[in-house]
Amino acid sequence: MAVTKKTAAKPVATAADVKTLKKIEQLATESLKAVSKGDTPSIAIRQRTLSNVSFNTKKKIIELGDKTQSREFFNINMARKFMQTFLVANGCKTLIQEGKTISIRQMFYMTKHTLKGTNENTFEDQSESDPIIEDLEVGIDALREELHLFANRRGLVVGRLIVNDAGDEIDLAKMGRGGWGIPSICEDDSLKFVRNTAEFILLVEKQAIFHRLNEDRFWEKHKCIMMTSEGQAARGARRLLQRMSKELKIPIYVLVDNDPWGLYIYSVLKQGSINLAYESMRMAVPDIRFLGMSAFDYKKFGLTSAATIKLSKEDITRAEQMRAYPWFKDKKWQREIQGLLDNQFKMEVDALLTKSISFITEEYIPKKLADRDYLQ
């Protein structure tokens, strides 16, 4: 397939595309209907406010509630936003029809123009168009990726998995030291899992740790897939992780620094974030396991003060906030966060090099896995 095609553009929309197109068209026809009946056209959009966000203890994800806000066309305050919503919706329709995807910055340019006979621009800058994209996602219940829009990509993956992306078959066990760049959009119409021989997935926050493990061929010996999120996980990495969790059905372990930021990265991967609560269903991976670093690893692995950094005031405040989150209410998590505070120091995964270069590959992770020493 990859050999003969001259372009990756897909003139024929996929099933997912057809569904999204219908949602956009429905939005438009309902507005038109309202106008022709003499009513005020409006869109009901679920409120993205803290008061409309809650933790679903059953599903174990952060969710957006049902409170809605109505956006009316003939309300002076709303007219500009209404126009912008339809400009973006129309842009997405074009993208889907042409089988192309663009960044949210590019959508800003695609829909920006000066209104005829005025000096007014449809959008002044991207801070105007980004919330409109979020409105549209929530309003018609479609991920931005389904609208053919993407945020910047970040993250790499290697290991015992063969994927097919946009017609190319890619063996993630043959990526050298480079790794495959996780695409911005990891929906199933473009990315498919062809063959998995991995028994688990290991996600590490830090790029340099991923490099260390990849150079040591950890994934080969331990039969796994390895990802790095390169810090806070981007949307592409989160979607890929959720899809791997559901489709490959193998455990996922996460290794982050032993500090409040590391806990936060883990927490967003697991139950989603307050800001993007409306997308938790498609992004969160409640099954992931926290492999470390744990505050208790200091003693367990005989680390020394060279491996530690004193907690800052900000770290302490942040850790105390974490302790109060409903998703960290469980006794084992309370103990873990208390352990960090009691230590009075944080530790980076990189600090395992105070033991030896490949301590993390040869001792730390194998022992944590063998002891089933993780939190969930």
Add this chain to the structure above:
Amino acid sequence: MAVTKKTAAKPVATAADVKTLKKIEQLATESLKAVSKGDTPSIAIRQRTLSNVSFNTKKKIIELGDKTQSREFFNINMARKFMQTFLVANGCKTLIQEGKTISIRQMFYMTKHTLKGTNENTFEDQSESDPIIEDLEVGIDALREELHLFANRRGLVVGRLIVNDAGDEIDLAKMGRGGWGIPSICEDDSLKFVRNTAEFILLVEKQAIFHRLNEDRFWEKHKCIMMTSEGQAARGARRLLQRMSKELKIPIYVLVDNDPWGLYIYSVLKQGSINLAYESMRMAVPDIRFLGMSAFDYKKFGLTSAATIKLSKEDITRAEQMRAYPWFKDKKWQREIQGLLDNQFKMEVDALLTKSISFITEEYIPKKLADRDYLQ
């Protein structure tokens, strides 16, 4: 090779490794000799100061001069730095012998410990170890990559090139929408070019532009290799570009935003930077061509005000500084920078989407190439 090996670690050092090991050993034996003769051991390190940096108009790169600074062991102010230099040199020796590479942060941890019988640490934080690494690079004339150290990686590559990295053969024409993550270390003992069918290389600053071109399969139709530096190019990307320039012998075009930051990214790729002047020989690629965006593209391609952003005061100051750099002295560059100032606006490559989604793929780049409309 990739099939049978169980680890990427190379117990047998490569020719480059042997050379670097010798340099480290020479540093150590010379210091020992001085001590046994009753002299003060010292290292002569070329000064990394502005006054010792100049633009070589013949080679067209920014170079470090020959002024040196002597670091003496028995000088109280220098003793700590001297110890640190040998700790890092010893760490690098171990890395080379074990065939492993680590990040500069990891080197900090690898060499950090509390001196016996004292409360003093060998290093307090990374801001102490990073300059020591630079000292060592300059002192023994070895890139940090040759010392088996790396900075964070950044950047992706796709297109008509097959490489072999760490024993894996990787076809960059079969990377889907993801691209191959450019490794931190692109030296020739681990990364080899197997087969090139590209006629040129296109480097774009922005990830989203790379995505647009990759989705449109630009590299397939136009027979090229495509890279994104994802902003300012990381060391791995710069080394890869230099090696491709020398070994593949095909032209390289660079596409950045039409603003002072874009010019700076281009300039560092081309002649190196003042900060890393001692590495220009190994990093700079004087042959690259500036494809755009040019200030004159606004008229040439019939763009509208929707594509523009007003220059800030800072932009103007920065552009005026650029105009004074010796490497921008040429008339054509003076005209280009004056064009930016005269326009009073800057333009992002993304702004080409104000024309149409694939305008950049179908019209902008092909026309620039056909017209040989670039600066060098």
